[in-house]
Structure formats: C-alpha cells, structure tokens
Amino acid sequence: MHPSRFLLAGLMATLGGCSSSSSPDSLDDAAPVISIDNAETLLREVISIANDEALNEASARLDPVFATVKALIDQARVDGSSSGNGLTFLYSDAINDNGEISEYSFSCDSGGTLVARAYYYDAINGAYVDRLVAASNCSIDDAAFEGSVYKAVRFVRGTDVSTFENFSVEYADGDSLFIDGELIDTSPENRGPITEISWTEATLLAVEGGETTRIDDYSSYRRSVVRSQIPGVADPSTVAQVSFSVTAPWTSGHTLDVKVDLGYAEPTDSSHETGINSAQWQTGTLRVTANEGSGLTLTPSMEDSSTFSVTIDGDSTDPIILNWADGFQVQCAPDYQCP
Numbered sequence: 001m002h003p004s005r006f007l008l009a010g011l012m013a014t015l016g017g018c019s020s021s022s023s024p025d026s027l028d029d030a031a032p033v034i035s036i037d038n039a040e041t042l043l044r045e046v047i048s049i050a051n052d053e054a055l056n057e058a059s060a061r062l063d064p065v066f067a068t069v070k071a072l073i074d075q076a077r078v079d080g081s082s083s084g085n086g087l088t089f090l091y092s093d094a095i096n097d098n099g100e101i102s103e104y105s106f107s108c109d110s111g112g113t114l115v116a117r118a119y120y121y122d123a124i125n126g127a128y129v130d131r132l133v134a135a136s137n138c139s140i141d142d143a144a145f146e147g148s149v150y151k152a153v154r155f156v157r158g159t160d161v162s163t164f165e166n167f168s169v170e171y172a173d174g175d176s177l178f179i180d181g182e183l184i185d186t187s188p189e190n191r192g193p194i195t196e197i198s199w200t201e202a203t204l205l206a207v208e209g210g211e212t213t214r215i216d217d218y219s220s221y222r223r224s225v226v227r228s229q230i231p232g233v234a235d236p237s238t239v240a241q242v243s244f245s246v247t248a249p250w251t252s253g254h255t256l257d258v259k260v261d262l263g264y265a266e267p268t269d270s271s272h273e274t275g276i277n278s279a280q281w282q283t284g285t286l287r288v289t290a291n292e293g294s295g296l297t298l299t300p301s302m303e304d305s306s307t308f309s310v311t312i313d314g315d316s317t318d319p320i321i322l323n324w325a326d327g328f329q330v331q332c333a334p335d336y337q338c339p
Helices: 003-021 039-050 053-060 063-079
Strands: 087-094 101-108 113-121 126-140 143-151 160-171 176-185 194-208 211-225 237-247 256-265 283-290 295-300 307-312 320-323
Touching (some): 039 283, 039 320, 053 176, 063 087, 063 126
Antiparallel strands (some): 307 320
C-alpha cells in the first residue's frame, strides 16, 4: 500500500474511533449533538458544504499543478527536454493521428511517475492539459501526489467535467487532501432553457492545521428551467437536491447526515421572459441528523419568502425563524439567482 493510502486509512480509522466512542449508551446523560444553542452554527456549516463549496475549493487547489505541468510540456515541445518543480520529462506518445493529443511522461525526483495528457494546437499557443495520473507519491514542488484527475478542456461552449479517482495530495507542512468523485456543470453551454450542475458519489478528506474534515457519500444536483418558447419544456422552476455525511471540528467528532430537497416553481402569472430571474425556495426541507439521534429540520416559509423556520427534534418551543440572507442561502442553479 502506498503512503497516501496509509494516510487515508489511518484518518478513517481515527474518525471511526471517534464515532464509535459516541455510542448511544455513552450519550444517555449528555447534551444532544444538535440543539437550539448550536442550530444556527451547524446550519451555516452544512449549507456551505451543500452549496458545493468544499468540493469546488478542493478542485480549484489543483489548478496550479496543471499550470506547472503545462509549462514543462511547452518547454519539452520546443527543446526536446525539460525539467523543474521536481519533474523531468521522459518522452511523449501521440494518441491521435496528427499528434495534437499526446501523453507526456515524467519521472519524479522523489520517485514515482507522472503522466499528463495534453491538447496542443498552434492556433491557441501551447498545451492544454486535461488529465494527470500520478503514481508512487510523485512530488511536485512541495507536495506529493497520487491518483488520477481529469478536467475537461473547453474551446467553445460546452459542459464542464472534472473527475477525481482516489486523488491524494500530501503537503510539506503536514496538511493533506483526498478527493474522489465527478463534477458535471452544463451552465457554460448556454444553449437552452435547462441547466444542471451535479457532484456524484464524492468523498473529501482534508487535514488542515491538524484538524480533519471528512465528507462522505456526497451527491448534489441542481437544475433550473427558465421560461422558453421551445415546445415541451417544463414549467420554469429550480431544485436543489443534496445528500452527504460530514465529520469535522465543528461537529465535535460526531457524524452529521444531511439531506437537502428544496424546490421553487415560478408563478404562472410571472412577467419573467428570459434571462436570470430571482427565486427563493418555496417547498421541501433541509434535514440534519446526528449519529446519536438528535436533529433539526429547515422548512421554507409560506408567508415570507425571505425567511425559513427551523424545528429542533424534541423541542417544544416555537420554531426558530431565520433569514436566508444571514448566511443560510442554499444556492440554486443558473439561470435562477437565489439571493
């Protein structure tokens, strides 16, 4: 097993130990994990994750690596050789007839290999790298990489796709990142009334400053339909459907299960025609449940679209009324704008 696998296995074992120590028997006399006192804090955190922020930020952290490898490929194509940032170019293999798409193999100073796939067109001045496959903890600059990452290259309007297969990063300062899953985003197409954005079966394990955040079984789906003259298109609406479990410092070592299922349907008498329209959730719920059984439910307000209510399991007091705008907004897909 490679070192990055030991890291992942060790972190999972540690977190699993935290969960097992929080058994129902040990919590009989303890305060509930989710209560009226911490509901707002927990909601802000889980909504941030449900808005794809953690997964998107992890994905963006890998962009500089693509830029580094691109520069080395550009140099290799000009000089026949290149090295730097812990990598040494070995050879390239064309994978299409005209050689515009090739795989470039590098050895890593730390041991291991890196294979990059790149598109090269003279008209666009350089290589565009869309796939990296790192083996045996290949070090680039101050981080060691392993696994596969693919980020589609778009030269015209099209779907954004990013795929991570057991991709791990270990940084020199002790931080680490593990990401698995796929992002599909049709919003750049701008070709029709329907937009869909989704993360599928994703996992994120991040260690920062000695603190560990683990997100499992992450799936998100956002869909919007705007008014259109195209026959057969569904009525204007937007939905957000997200589910995952999370263990983080702000959960005090407990696992929270989160399920979001929210919807908005544009009124039939709306004056909106095309373009980006404002929306706010009307139906559905956001549910958070802790591993010892406590939980809360968020429900959009029927009377005031700017607010929602939160009920705490077993709490007989009136529901908490909060404003979406106070850090609780669950994002919708373009071309609706949830303020």
